[in-house]
Amino acid sequence: MESFFNLTPQDTHAIWLSIKVACAATLIASPFGFAAAYLLVFSKLPAKPLIEGVINLPLVLPPVVVGYLLLLFFGQSGTLGPFLDRFDIRIIFTLSGAILASAVVGFPLMVRAIRIGMEGIDRNCLQAARTLGASWWDTLFTITLPLSGRAVLAGMTLMFARSLGEFGATIILAGNIPGVTQTIPLAIYEYTNTPGGDPMALNLCLVSIVLSFAVLLLSEAIGRSLKKR
Amino acid sequence: MDLEVNVEKQHGDFHFAAAFSLGERRCGIFGPSGSGKSTLMHILAGLLKPDRGTIRLAGQTLFDSAAGINNPPEKRRIGVVFQHSHLFPHINVQRNLLYGWQRTPPAERRISPEALIEVLGLRPLLKRGVNRLSGGERQRVALGRTVLACPKLILMDEPLTGLDEELKHQIIPYLKKVFQEFDIPLLFISHSLREMRLMTDEVLVFRQGALEGRMLTEELARSSMAAGGEGYANLLELGRPRAAGDLWAYTWGETELILTDPGENDENLFKLDARDIVLFKTHPQATSARNLLTCRVVSLFGVNNRVGVELLCGNKRLIAQIVPESVREMEIVEGCELIAVIKASSFRKLG
Numbered sequence: 001m002e003s004f005f006n007l008t009p010q011d012t013h014a015i016w017l018s019i020k021v022a023c024a025a026t027l028i029a030s031p032f033g034f035a036a037a038y039l040l041v042f043s044k045l046p047a048k049p050l051i052e053g054v055i056n057l058p059l060v061l062p063p064v065v066v067g068y069l070l071l072l073f074f075g076q077s078g079t080l081g082p083f084l085d086r087f088d089i090r091i092i093f094t095l096s097g098a099i100l101a102s103a104v105v106g107f108p109l110m111v112r113a114i115r116i117g118m119e120g121i122d123r124n125c126l127q128a129a130r131t132l133g134a135s136w137w138d139t140l141f142t143i144t145l146p147l148s149g150r151a152v153l154a155g156m157t158l159m160f161a162r163s164l165g166e167f168g169a170t171i172i173l174a175g176n177i178p179g180v181t182q183t184i185p186l187a188i189y190e191y192t193n194t195p196g197g198d199p200m201a202l203n204l205c206l207v208s209i210v211l212s213f214a215v216l217l218l219s220e221a222i223g224r225s226l227k228k229r
Numbered sequence: 230m231d232l233e234v235n236v237e238k239q240h241g242d243f244h245f246a247a248a249f250s251l252g253e254r255r256c257g258i259f260g261p262s263g264s265g266k267s268t269l270m271h272i273l274a275g276l277l278k279p280d281r282g283t284i285r286l287a288g289q290t291l292f293d294s295a296a297g298i299n300n301p302p303e304k305r306r307i308g309v310v311f312q313h314s315h316l317f318p319h320i321n322v323q324r325n326l327l328y329g330w331q332r333t334p335p336a337e338r339r340i341s342p343e344a345l346i347e348v349l350g351l352r353p354l355l356k357r358g359v360n361r362l363s364g365g366e367r368q369r370v371a372l373g374r375t376v377l378a379c380p381k382l383i384l385m386d387e388p389l390t391g392l393d394e395e396l397k398h399q400i401i402p403y404l405k406k407v408f409q410e411f412d413i414p415l416l417f418i419s420h421s422l423r424e425m426r427l428m429t430d431e432v433l434v435f436r437q438g439a440l441e442g443r444m445l446t447e448e449l450a451r452s453s454m455a456a457g458g459e460g461y462a463n464l465l466e467l468g469r470p471r472a473a474g475d476l477w478a479y480t481w482g483e484t485e486l487i488l489t490d491p492g493e494n495d496e497n498l499f500k501l502d503a504r505d506i507v508l509f510k511t512h513p514q515a516t517s518a519r520n521l522l523t524c525r526v527v528s529l530f531g532v533n534n535r536v537g538v539e540l541l542c543g544n545k546r547l548i549a550q551i552v553p554e555s556v557r558e559m560e561i562v563e564g565c566e567l568i569a570v571i572k573a574s575s576f577r578k579l580g
Contacts, residue, residue, distance in 0.1 A: 122315060124311055124313070124315040125315045125316075125317055125318075127274075127276050127302070127309075127315075128309065128311060128315045128317075129317070129328070130275075130276070130301070130302035130303050131274050131275075131276070131302045131303075131305075131307065131308060131309045131375075131378075132303075132308070132328050132329030132332060132374065132375070132378045133303045133306075133329050133332035133333060133378055134303055134328070134332055135301070135303050136301075138303075138332070142328075143317060143319075146319045147317075147318070147319055149319075
């Protein structure tokens, strides 16, 4: 890949870091995304509109604002920062920060996709499962989850793609440290600020396009095989 | 089945209240839509929580608001066959059938999947996806799925509504066979009198969320005659016929009936409108009708200008509907002998 795209070792590192961040953010957010969608679709909580608003907030806020709020929250003088510090966990300017920023920004997209699929599930099917002797958890894993499989996949794809492109929140929370938190978009940003860096920026753009396209194709393929069952 | 229910539920501005206990094995919940039939079904199955009351089944308390008992649906062992089959779309017929069976403790698996699949004729469908089934097949699979969970009671919520007439009568023999063979108590919910008569012995009649009455299914059918509309229909189950010239002869108790329709099955269901039976005091000299049955009047009932005459022909019963004037003129009283004359084409095949 290095010779084909003419990449520097730092570029390669940024690519791997991007993939790592996107994978981790997607995997960590998925259970929460599923739970949030379930809550919004099936629960009868009176506070539902409020929960929905909070979940969707990162979608309408500028990512920079999200990043800044996270920085305030997890920073040294923030609400959670000192607490995490006691366990030697640092979020600011670390890989964890980049993952957290991506997960938060992509979360509403993921919930939205899963929710749309979940709304298509026949509630009576879930009731039927209960009367056939399946407990709530059993029903969740054998009926609800398989029936929302395609929606979960769509949500994960959106999340992954969004994470690959995450810039605003990441640069505020995790900074732009080569080898530590510098993902593809951040590397591109740095090249465009460097005289004569345009060809290098273009190279990374190409990689970005190839990567995103591959994710789309893969998701389509998995979606098709899920549909066949 | 030994079911004791005493519940109340306020649902928006709909108030539901019912108190009854059932012993019959095949019982019906009858009433027009909006009478609370489905509410009762959901409450019994544990899918809807009543505001207060108790539910007991076979000595076990399923719900008791005072004692704070509310068993979840999976702990009640009450099976439900819904109006629309609600099969699980992501698994095939076989896995749908076994879903409840696998979740039944081995000690309580009274019914073998093999036997049930045979009775319901599902063997050719086992590997099929549920989206490639016809409406009748879907309902058969749904029934099988519920029966295989070996429940203590099966609730059927309008299981035949939405199927066309022909399909309905194709399914009913399967239903009857299953409940006969596997001996499961049944609570059958429907607004169709004919389905009630075919599936149940006793009915609870609901109206506007309240239990209005309780009677034998046959009584309910007779009372419908007074209400006008369709009138009373005699339902006859006849075996395989033999050819009798252009017509078909069926054995019916000690006598024989001549019909125009051939029956292809071992058991054929025919409907005979009570108004299509003509009564004669003496044997008519010559008639175009093919069936002349000597019978005895068992009872007379009815209201307004309709009278139902219950006839005993050999060991079989028929209801004929006539007008009060005929009763007076012919001096029909309990115990007198009459000739019932029925045209061969008056028997309508169901299914």
